[in-house]
Amino acid sequence: MKLSTKYEINCIKTILIDRYKDAKTELQYKNAYELLVAVILSAQCTDKRVNIITPVLFEAYPDTASLAKANLESLKMLIQSCSFFNNKATNLIKMAKSVESDFSGNIPLDEEKLITLSGVGQKTAHVVMIEYKGANLMAVDTHVFRTSHRLGLSSSKTVQKTELDLIKAFKDNLDILHQGMVLFGRYICTAKNPKCQECFLSEFCKSKKGFKPV
Ligand code: SF4
Structure with missing residues (x-):
């Protein structure tokens, strides 16, 4: 799997932050x-x-x-x-x-x-x-794992190593990037039949050609 360049990582980061800056968890809670x-x-x-x-x-x-x-x-x-x-x-x-x-x-x-x-x-x-x-931390769930690999942000096989790759790549705004990647994976870059036609990160995708869900 080809990894994204520094320039590509910065573009992905900027686009995700812009798109998901106000994103919150979809879990409902009061405290x-x-x-x-x-x-x-x-x-x-x-x-x-x-x-x-x-x-x-x-x-x-x-x-x-x-x-x-x-x-x-x-x-x-x-x-x-x-x-x-x-x-x-x-x-x-x-x-x-x-x-x-x-x-x-x-x-x-x-x-x-x-x-x-x-x-x-x-x-x-x-x-x-x-x-x-709003802690500057990353958490890798199934959506974050999948999307980070499809976008060439990590090629690591474990959740722990993928988390370290994302921290190293993004460095800050990790809270927004985490929420964004969860929603991006849940609604656009889905495990089966991802909505590549409407994907706003398609130019950075490493999985489009001969796409196979990972
Ligand atoms: S182009 Fe498709 S597979 Fe690639 S990141 Fe976008 S939705 Fe995911």
Whole structure:
């Protein structure tokens, strides 16, 4: 796979920032607690599905204090349409207990502290901090991985290495670029049948000829 030149990377960066400067996550939330729960639920699950689940969930458990005392089976019932709901329910209760006992009921907006919580890996922590604080961090989900490879921004085989490639290539405005690449991959550079005819980055694409989804 041919990689983009510095000039091409700068063009891609400028266009993505211009296009997506006001982009936000499509997950619906009102505070850091709701954002963290929604991001945990969104692993291997669509934002659309999570947004169907969370209104009832947040009515039943409006904060970590109530979630920490939740009955596991009742919580499973509320999130059962989400993938891996058994594990997610267990993790959500453990997460809420830790936030209550270790952080006085406040979601810690710090990577080192966030990743101590159950169900929160580095990617989840980054997504929360990008969205809530506009942190200069990258998080590589399936959309970011695919689009970064199609655009020649990375040829790395792992999510971790791809993240490092994107940080090195873009350096700043990573929060906007992350949101932009997620939306670009979700609606234009889709996994199957990407909308290449309407793609505003097509001149930089490394996958058009003999296109094969990666
Ligand atoms: S031209 Fe098609 S495959 Fe290439 S980046 Fe655009 S949408 Fe994706």
